[in-house]
Amino acid sequence: MNIFLETERLVLRAFTEADVDHLLALDNDPDVMRFINGGRPTSRAAIQAQTLPRLLHDYPCFGTRGYWAAEEKAAGLFLGWFELRPLDDLNPAVAELGYRLNKAAWGNGYATEGSRALIRKGFTALGVERVTANTMAVNTGSRRVMEKAGLSFLRNFSGDWPEAIEGSEHGEVEYELTRTVWEQLP
Template sequence: MSTFLETERLVLRPFTDADAEHLFALDSDPDVMRFINGGRPTSREAVRTRVLPRLLHEHPCTGTRGYWAAEEKATGGFLGWFEFRPLDDGSPAVVELGYRLNRAAWGSGYATEGSRALIRKGFTDLGVERVTANTMAVNAGSRRVMEKAGLSFLRSFTGDWPEAIEGSEHGEVEYELTRTAWERRP
């Protein structure tokens, strides 16, 4: 299986249809899904018909996919996924950073490690000019990862939630990192 990116402890690789069960297990954990949909599991059918096609999409402007399966390098165990997806299929200038890791991987620094590696690759190899990331304002863990990965708070906003979930009344936040700011970092 091809590798898109390696870090000290992670391998990021393209998804395949064989990852459906990993994704089903990940999206069946109420804690993992808490800030996505209030903790409801994603059905196997939805994984096959909605989730996997999104994760398998190729972006012509970068010649890559926008989502990668994350595996622990030492064991090959599935940890979750990372998103580094152009917001416009025709331009790599602005990408969205995201991550969804299984609970056993939380607090181990994997989200920060993978995010930093993707940011570096984006600014050095993929023509990225700006990285953006969003989460619910109350998602302190995800906000910490964004900050540790070098992104800065940009704004608070109110999203259009199809159904309100606990914490959505506090709105969402957007973080960003530009190539210029990344190049100036110490």
């Protein structure tokens, strides 16, 4: 197993081709996908042709990937994934934070724990100067994770949704955390 990062309760490891079934289950839970695509199912073919290649992509400026499978450390259960990827493949300065966890993992602090660990890794080892994260304005759970991870609200904006989903009429929000602010956090 190619481990990228460990926390007290999580292992973040590189995705492999063998993760298709995990991703299929995750992306076919309507509650998990509510704020992503309105809860519509994702086909195995789409996971294999679109999702997995994105998760397996290496970023030259990081010298590693930008997406990691999240497993519960004690039992090895697949919980979902975390993202910390540069917005420019060749420049590590600005990285996007993201996460998608299965419902069984919700409410246990995993999203905050994994996000904080990735932010620390980004600022201390990957050359990141600014972390950004976006979600739908109505996604209060994700917004709370961003705040608990140290990010601050930056702006509201209207996204370009190919198909409107419930809540998209309220727009999206962007949060951020700079290295300078992070260094001053308790």
